[in-house]
Amino acid sequence: MNRRLAAVLVAVLAVLTVAPIASAQSASTLSDIRTGQHNGFSRVVLDLSGLPSEYRVSEVTGVSHCASGNPITVAGGGVQEILQVTVFGAAAHDDNGNLTYPGSRNFATPGLSNVRGVALTCDFEATLGVAVGYADPSSWHRVFTLTNPNRLVIDVGL
Numbered sequence: 001m002n003r004r005l006a007a008v009l010v011a012v013l014a015v016l017t018v019a020p021i022a023s024a025q026s027a028s029t030l031s032d033i034r035t036g037q038h039n040g041f042s043r044v045v046l047d048l049s050g051l052p053s054e055y056r057v058s059e060v061t062g063v064s065h066c067a068s069g070n071p072i073t074v075a076g077g078g079v080q081e082i083l084q085v086t087v088f089g090a091a092a093h094d095d096n097g098n099l100t101y102p103g104s105r106n107f108a109t110p111g112l113s114n115v116r117g118v119a120l121t122c123d124f125e126a127t128l129g130v131a132v133g134y135a136d137p138s139s140w141h142r143v144f145t146l147t148n149p150n151r152l153v154i155d156v157g158l
């Protein structure tokens with residue numbers, strides 16, 4: 001009987017050591033998109049729960065939804081160029097599928113001098129896509145992260 005009890009205990013311990021333990025959110029989550037006009041540039045800020053593992057930036061003339069492939073027209077009118085920012089290790093929803101960013105997925109930015117609109121182009125498999133449409137195709141841009149709080153900053157110059 002003792003051998004049988006010992007075998008059961010060993011089996012239970014083996015299962016417990018192999019079973020995954022509940023983990024924290026697997027991807028950084030988007031909670032807000034803020035915009036602001038500064039002297040010489042327009043700014044778009046993505047508020048995140050943590051810093052993304054990586055991001056890539058490209059200038060494009062059109063964007064589409066990453067899952068469906070359907071074209072997306074960035075709101076705001078007068079868009080001549082689009083800065084497509086792809087953020088890896090980030091999402092606009094939590095691990096249970098609940099939205100963490102309740103705002104608009106495509107909105108105009110009338111208070112900015114160059115940026116006309118912002119659109120989410122992807123929220124799939126910890127990849128978040130953001131398109132920033134602007135009027136002047138010769139504009140400069142910079143993208144960087146900041147902490148306390150965590151955010152990804154997109155500046156588009158005049």
